[in-house]
Amino acid sequence: MKIDFNISGLKCDNPSCDYVNPDIPFEQYEQYVNCPCPKCGQSLLTPQAYKMCLAMKSMGSFITKLTGGAKENDAELRAPLDMDKDGHIRIKK
DSSP states (O other): OOOOOOOEEEEOOOTTOOOEEEEEEGGGGGGGBTOBOTTTOSBSBOHHHHHHHHHHHHHHHHHHHHHTSOOTTOOOOOOOEEEOTTOOEEEOO
């Protein structure tokens, strides 16, 4: 089994702001921690949310290593997730 979290893009959590940038790769997230939203100034990526992203990546790698990785006939499951500023995750509708 292989678990991989493909994390990318950032959006502002301010309900009155519609800023979204889907092109920011996870590898650049660290530079966006506490960075102000270009539209409203609220923190674009909180330390809590960034830590959760790191934990998800680490967990996926650990499970993949523990199970021996992907096998030829493994099914693939994709589920788009959304995370709030506190690092709480939910499945997108």
